[in-house]
Amino acid sequence: MTPDPIPVRAPSMLECRNCGAGAPLDEHFCGQCERILALGRHGDYFSFLGVPRRLGLDSQELERRFRDLSRKFHPDYFYNASPAERLASLERSSYLNDAYRTLRNRATRIEHLLAIEGLQSATSDQGGAKVPPALLQEVFAFNEELDEIRELREAGGDEAQLRTRLEAAREPIERKREEHERRIEHLSAQWDRQVDAPPADRKASLEALRELLLERKYIDNLLATIERESARGHS
Amino acid sequence: MSKIVGIDLGTTNSLVAYVKNGAPVVIRDGSGDALVPSIVSVGEDGTIFVGREAQRRLLTAPARTVYSVKRFMGRGVDDVREDASLWPFTVSGDDGGVVRIGIGGREFTPPEISAFVLRELKRRAEDHFRDEGEFDFEVDRAVITVPAYFNDAQRTATRDAGKLAGLEVLRIVNEPTAASLAYGLGERNRGTIAVYDLGGGTFDISILKVEDGVFQVLATNGDTRLGGDDVDALVTSRVLAEVAASQAGAAEAEIIQAVRKAVIQAKWDLSDADETQIRVDAMPGLPEGYRRRLTRADLEDLIRPLLERTVEPCRQALSDAGLEPKDIDEVVLVGGSTRIPLVRQMVEALFARTPHSDLNPDEVVALGAAVQADIMVSGRREMLLLDVTPLSLGIETMGGVMSKIILRNSTIPASGREMFTTFADSQTAVDVHVLQGERELVVDCRSLARFKLSGIPPMPAGMPRIEVRFQIDANGILSVSARELRTSVEQTIEVKPSYGLTDQEVERMLIESFEHAETDIEARLLIEARNEAETVIHATEKSLRRPDFAELEAEVFVPGERARIDVALAEARQAMRSADRARIQAAAETLNQATRHLAEVVMNRSVREALAGRNVKDV
Numbered sequence: 001m002t003p004d005p006i007p008v009r010a011p012s013m014l015e016c017r018n019c020g021a022g023a024p025l026d027e028h029f030c031g032q033c034e035r036i037l038a039l040g041r042h043g044d045y046f047s048f049l050g051v052p053r054r055l056g057l058d059s060q061e062l063e064r065r066f067r068d069l070s071r072k073f074h075p076d077y078f079y080n081a082s083p084a085e086r087l088a089s090l091e092r093s094s095y096l097n098d099a100y101r102t103l104r105n106r107a108t109r110i111e112h113l114l115a116i117e118g119l120q121s122a123t124s125d126q127g128g129a130k131v132p133p134a135l136l137q138e139v140f141a142f143n144e145e146l147d148e149i150r151e152l153r154e155a156g157g158d159e160a161q162l163r164t165r166l167e168a169a170r171e172p173i174e175r176k177r178e179e180h181e182r183r184i185e186h187l188s189a190q191w192d193r194q195v196d197a198p199p200a201d202r203k204a205s206l207e208a209l210r211e212l213l214l215e216r217k218y219i220d221n222l223l224a225t226i227e228r229e230s231a232r233g234h235s
Numbered sequence: 236m237s238k239i240v241g242i243d244l245g246t247t248n249s250l251v252a253y254v255k256n257g258a259p260v261v262i263r264d265g266s267g268d269a270l271v272p273s274i275v276s277v278g279e280d281g282t283i284f285v286g287r288e289a290q291r292r293l294l295t296a297p298a299r300t301v302y303s304v305k306r307f308m309g310r311g312v313d314d315v316r317e318d319a320s321l322w323p324f325t326v327s328g329d330d331g332g333v334v335r336i337g338i339g340g341r342e343f344t345p346p347e348i349s350a351f352v353l354r355e356l357k358r359r360a361e362d363h364f365r366d367e368g369e370f371d372f373e374v375d376r377a378v379i380t381v382p383a384y385f386n387d388a389q390r391t392a393t394r395d396a397g398k399l400a401g402l403e404v405l406r407i408v409n410e411p412t413a414a415s416l417a418y419g420l421g422e423r424n425r426g427t428i429a430v431y432d433l434g435g436g437t438f439d440i441s442i443l444k445v446e447d448g449v450f451q452v453l454a455t456n457g458d459t460r461l462g463g464d465d466v467d468a469l470v471t472s473r474v475l476a477e478v479a480a481s482q483a484g485a486a487e488a489e490i491i492q493a494v495r496k497a498v499i500q501a502k503w504d505l506s507d508a509d510e511t512q513i514r515v516d517a518m519p520g521l522p523e524g525y526r527r528r529l530t531r532a533d534l535e536d537l538i539r540p541l542l543e544r545t546v547e548p549c550r551q552a553l554s555d556a557g558l559e560p561k562d563i564d565e566v567v568l569v570g571g572s573t574r575i576p577l578v579r580q581m582v583e584a585l586f587a588r589t590p591h592s593d594l595n596p597d598e599v600v601a602l603g604a605a606v607q608a609d610i611m612v613s614g615r616r617e618m619l620l621l622d623v624t625p626l627s628l629g630i631e632t633m634g635g636v637m638s639k640i641i642l643r644n645s646t647i648p649a650s651g652r653e654m655f656t657t658f659a660d661s662q663t664a665v666d667v668h669v670l671q672g673e674r675e676l677v678v679d680c681r682s683l684a685r686f687k688l689s690g691i692p693p694m695p696a697g698m699p700r701i702e703v704r705f706q707i708d709a710n711g712i713l714s715v716s717a718r719e720l721r722t723s724v725e726q727t728i729e730v731k732p733s734y735g736l737t738d739q740e741v742e743r744m745l746i747e748s749f750e751h752a753e754t755d756i757e758a759r760l761l762i763e764a765r766n767e768a769e770t771v772i773h774a775t776e777k778s779l780r781r782p783d784f785a786e787l788e789a790e791v792f793v794p795g796e797r798a799r800i801d802v803a804l805a806e807a808r809q810a811m812r813s814a815d816r817a818r819i820q821a822a823a824e825t826l827n828q829a830t831r832h833l834a835e836v837v838m839n840r841s842v843r844e845a846l847a848g849r850n851v852k853d854v
Contacts, residue, residue, distance in 0.1 A: 091650075094649055
């Protein structure tokens with residue numbers, strides 16, 4: 001139903017639809033006639049927001065940029081403008097909201113970085129389905145335990161006892177998640193320091209981040225399964 | 236330049252406001268009343284009554300009168316059938332189609348009924364601007380508020396109502412957010428605010444972060460079928476059950492409305508008092524009338540489960556915002572139902588904070604709408620509202636599963652894309668079903684629209700790449716566009732709204748409303764005549780009730796004066812029951828003439844009484 005999108009190459013310049021002047025891709029308003037520029041096919045949330053392409057973003061700075069740009073683009077201020085400008089305001093505001101939402105959260109921020117650095121997404125349908133090799137052992141043990149808990153529950157086993165077992169099964173996975181958090185943080189900082197490093201090193205960091213995100217997604221799914229199972233016990 | 240206003244189109248009451256010299260003010264009628272009851276009644280001759288007059292008719296002609304129409308906006312007949320028992324009007328419609336409301340032998344869609352209320356507000360505002368000596372007093376643009384938790388269909392229905400009333404709707408704004416704008420005018424410039432808005436028919440909770448003039452909604456939640464109406468319906472049903480048991484009276488629409496009115500009065504009383512009485516006077520079908528003591532504790536026991544339904548949405552909104560109750564700096568109460576003491580207690584317990592209600596909870600939303608209207612026309616950028624979409628938007632995928640494209644609590648405007656392709660060779664069209672909701676399965680979500688992507692160039696199966704773009708605008712309303720990426724052919728989309736009116740239907744209704752315009756002017760004149768007559772009748776009755784009336788009559792009345800007054804008063808009362816404007820006006824004039832002498836005498840006495848007992852030097 002939903003095939004992969006065709007990659008679209010972004011043009012390097014925008015053209016003002018009002019006066020025809022050219023403008024750099026990251027400009028929001030025409031330098032000549034000062035009208036709001038049509039969005040075009042922008043692809044980089046970092047440059048759109050005017051923040052450095054880093055994983056360790058200053059969240060207050062990000063929020064300030066978001067507020068400043070909202071004040072510039074919001075459709076409330078273009079109600080009397082031409083249809084073309086109204087559309088540009090709507091598209092820029094939507095894009096800004098997407099950009100801010102994506103960069104505010106660390107996992108989606110990494111995802112976006114992977115995408116604009118030309119790596120395959122860690123959340124596409126292929127990811128998350130098969131067990132990441134690093135987690136095989138934990139997943140195997142967990143699934144066995146979960147099967148047993150479910151069987152016992154069907155047979156009318158003691159609810160309090162089952163809950164204790166479920167909690168016990170959750171613990172190693174929670175620990176794994178915390179460990180992942182630390183590793184993601186570490187790798188993110190490493191990538192940020194590699195501004196002038198050889199491309200191969202930078203790519204290696206990103207590949208490692210991508211692996212971690214895949215595993216993390218799997219871990220989150222396991223935790224969600226536990227949540228559901230324990231909710232079932234309560235009802 | 237023509238005028239622009241902010242409108243709170245409420246379940247129970249509606250208001251209109253505008254910004255005057257930099258500050259928002261609510262527009263009141265001659266008697267200082269800001270509220271226009273959101274009630275519409277069709278007269279025996281087809282005239283339309285709105286507001287107080289329609290409210291009066293709720294007791295005398297319930298089958299011709301509709302209230303709480305907001306609960307029907309953007310809904311299908313299946314959604315509302317279950318609450319239908321107390322309504323005096325009929326509710327019908329095709330399965331899966333728009334609700335139709337039958338009153339007085341005519342059928343209306345909810346946007347048409349709401350348009351009557353909006354027209355009344357528009358007229359009130361225009362009268363006001365004319366009285367202020369404005370050269371161009373026409374009101375043709377408005378910001379209209381809706382509950383934050385309204386879905387796309389309900390918002391679109393509200394916008395259609397505006398169109399039908401001859402208003403360009405500049406913006407649909409969420410009620411709790413509008414309220415925060417009105418509050419934000421003060422000195423409070425930053426912080427995290429929770430707005431708890433319990434109105435006549437809907438409940439919203441919004442969590443906002445305010446900084447540097449930007450009001451950013453972090454999360455919102457609510458229930459569009461929970462409000463004061465439900466409290467009234469619950470208590471009314473109890474009373475009706477008692478009435479039926481003791482007096483065997485059939486639950487006629489007139490009795491239901493009389494009981495409902497008494498119940499509402501008792502509810503209001505209990506916001507201040509600990510105890511009151513539900514009182515219904517004897518009437519046909521209810522020969523003994525009805526009296527019952529009701530304490531605040533009784534009422535609270537009865538309605539607690541209803542009000543507790545507001546707690547979970549509050550928790551969810553907090554959790555979606557990633558906050559704990561302790562992170563909230565201020566809690567603001569909005570909506571008439573927050574006058575209920577139990578509501579205040581619950582909110583206070585939930586957020587561990589005394590809630591604010593410095594501004595009138597009935598008026599604060601309209602004030603905020605006026606502020607937003609002013610922002611849009613003035614171009615001033617000190618304040619900006621960034622709202623969110625309350626519900627996730629998605630499409631139906633294989634197996635009846637909802638696939639989310641724009642998540643709830645995304646800041647709007649928001650957009651999303653989805654790629655489609657074909658299953659068969661040379662297939663030229665694809666069907667898409669758009670949904671709103673949080674549940675996994677399509678059947679548990681709200682169907683917004685179905686559309687067909689057509690005009691796809693014939694290609695082998697799976698080859699076309701159709702990009703469908705979903706755009707939610709700053710009103711929270713969806714639009715859809717699509718194009719085939721290989722050929723860049725823009726696709727035609729015919730959207731069939733699931734619970735809304737098509738553009739053609741709105742057009743047709745607009746034309747019909749012009750045809751009815753003459754009747755509407757007649758209705759307006761009739762209402763004015765009634766109001767004038769009522770003033771004279773009341774003044775006369777008041778004079779007749781004076782303790783010194785007998786003395787006056789004996790001392791100053793000329794022969795036959797009393798009889799003339801009695802006859803004129805009886806005729807005026809009789810005329811009020813008709814819809815004959817000429818007769819009402821004539822009767823009012825006759826009564827006015829008959830009581831002129833009496834009025835003078837009474838006036839002189841009052842002045843003497845006021846002066847008596849005072850020293851000359853005080854005068």
